Amino acid sequence: MRGSTIVTGLLSVAAVAEARSWQHVGKKQHNKAARSEVNSLDHYLATRTVAADRFLNSNTTKFAVNGTGIPDVDFDVGESYSGYLPISDDPDDTNELFFWFFANSEGSDAKEVLIWLNGGPGCSSFEGLLQENGPFSWQYGTLKPVPNPWAWNRLINTVWIEQPVGTGFSRGEVTATSEEDVAAQLLGFWKNFVETFSLQGYKVYIAGESYAGAYCPYIASAMLDKNDTTYYDMSGLLIYDPVIGNDIVQDAVTTVPYADFHRNLMPFNESFSKEIHDLHNSCGFADYIDKYLTYPPPGPQPSNYSDTRQSLLRRVPDRHDLPSPLGRARFPRYLWLRP
Numbered sequence: 042m043r044g045s046t047i048v049t050g051l052l053s054v055a056a057v058a059e060a061r062s063w064q065h066v067g068k069k070q071h072n073k074a075a076r077s078e079v080n081s082l083d084h085y086l087a088t089r090t091v092a093a094d095r096f097l098n099s100n101t102t103k104f105a106v107n108g109t110g111i112p113d114v115d116f117d118v119g120e121s122y123s124g125y126l127p128i129s130d131d132p133d134d135t136n137e138l139f140f141w142f143f144a145n146s147e148g149s150d151a152k153e154v155l156i157w158l159n160g161g162p163g164c165s166s167f168e169g170l171l172q173e174n175g176p177f178s179w180q181y182g183t184l185k186p187v188p189n190p191w192a193w194n195r196l197i198n199t200v201w202i203e204q205p206v207g208t209g210f211s212r213g214e215v216t217a218t219s220e221e222d223v224a225a226q227l228l229g230f231w232k233n234f235v236e237t238f239s240l241q242g243y244k245v246y247i248a249g250e251s252y253a254g255a256y257c258p259y260i261a262s263a264m265l266d267k268n269d270t271t272y273y274d275m276s277g278l279l280i281y282d283p284v285i286g287n288d289i290v291q292d293a294v295t296t297v298p299y300a301d302f303h304r305n306l307m308p309f310n311e312s313f314s315k316e317i318h319d320l321h322n323s324c325g326f327a328d329y330i331d332k333y334l335t336y337p338p339p340g341p342q343p344s345n346y347s348d349t350r351q352s353l354l355r356r357v358p359d360r361h362d363l364p365s366p367l368g369r370a371r372f373p374r375y376l377w378l379r380p
């Protein structure tokens with residue numbers, strides 16, 4: 042599998058400036074941010090238009106969603122298609138993934154399409170569609186859905202897919218037991234999707250968050266391995282706040298270097314700074330970074346870290362209630378673009 046090449050060949054790794062949705066898990070928004078959010082929403086609402094349909098034809102009409110007919114949504118969500126497609130070439134295959142595909146809402150004809158996947162494993166991708174990056178958004182504590190000025194389909198044709206079989210509205214026999222199985226299902230579905238919407242030759246981008254950090258690279262890798270740009274012109278990958286391995290390795294090992302790098306945001310006093318550096322060293326994290334977090338990797342990373350190291354590390358945030366920027370070390374973004 043080529044996932045490790047993809048994940049470590051990163052173009053950019055950046056901490057995210059904001060929590061991953063407005064009110065995700067009930068977090069409060071700062072007033073200033075909330076004000077600018079309202080202004081840009083007003084502007085978007087005042088100026089938004091709905092582009093003409095571009096994918097509607099005899100193959101797609103059975104999937105067409107009436108953009109003004111969605112219960113509780115009192116505006117036109119634009120051109121979209123939703124339904125089931127099987128995960129193989131067998132037309133009688135009853136194992137099917139559920140999708141909701143939104144055309145580029147600004148009317149762009151660019152031949153590119155983005156797949157969005159939420160995490161889990163087994164998390165509905167409609168969490169993303171309805172509360173994160175979809176064209177309409179229904180947030181916690183609000184009365185009704187509103188148009189989302191930051192909808193990703195304003196930039197690119199975007200499809201939210203429920204996968205693997207067993208997730209969300211997807212249906213069939215639950216058989217996937219590995220990331221390779223998950224990728225095979227998605228690829229089987231994808232071929233049918235491309236044929237249905239005549240997306241042959243489109244550049245394909247994959248994005249996801251949380252546990253999607255584990256399976257997006259496998260899906261991308263499987264697409265590259267197909268060597269078939271008609272259906273699988275895998276052109277870029279974005280994984281956001283991703284799970285890419287052992288929690289201790291991906292969060293804890295990098296916490297103190299992250300705090301050092303952002304010391305202007307986290308001006309710890311000398312004694313506290315010394316304490317966390319001592320922990321970083323005594324937990325073996327410093328050695329781990331030197332040995333394993335290099336490119337190319339020297340070999341497989343140890344598959345676990347001992348309980349002692351885990352509990353030592355947990356003392357840091359538990360005892361000192363670190364300011365939120367350190368918490369945000371947990372929200373990195375990884376972007377890979379095909380050279």
Ligand SMILES: *[C@@H]1O[C@H](CO)[C@@H](O)[C@H](O)[C@H]1NC(C)=O
Pocket residue numbers: 107108109110111
């Ligand atoms: C879409 O839904 C609206 C609201 O229910 C309805 O008035 C309209 O006729 C529907 N359009 C089509 C093409 O079905």
Ligand SMILES: *[C@@H]1O[C@H](CO)[C@@H](O)[C@H](O)[C@H]1NC(C)=O
Pocket residue numbers: 098099100236237239
């Ligand atoms: C419908 O799909 C078939 C098979 O992919 C294709 O040959 C045909 O051109 C498509 N029709 C339209 C109207 O795009």
Ligand SMILES: *[C@@H]1O[C@H](CO)[C@@H](O)[C@H](O)[C@H]1NC(C)=O
Pocket residue numbers: 268
């Ligand atoms: C991939 O496609 C290229 C160009 O057609 C070809 O040269 C190469 O042998 C193919 N590789 C595989 C693994 O099929």
Ligand SMILES: *[C@@H]1O[C@H](CO)[C@@H](O)[C@H](O)[C@H]1NC(C)=O
Pocket residue numbers: 309310311312313361
């Ligand atoms: C240093 O910072 C830590 C953590 O914020 C705090 O508990 C401690 O009281 C501070 N020590 C001094 C001398 O200010």
Ligand SMILES: *[C@@H]1O[C@H](CO)[C@@H](O)[C@H](O)[C@H]1NC(C)=O
Pocket residue numbers: 344345346347
């Ligand atoms: C975890 O690592 C320790 C020591 O490196 C080893 O003894 C133990 O068997 C490992 N546990 C698992 C579940 O791999």
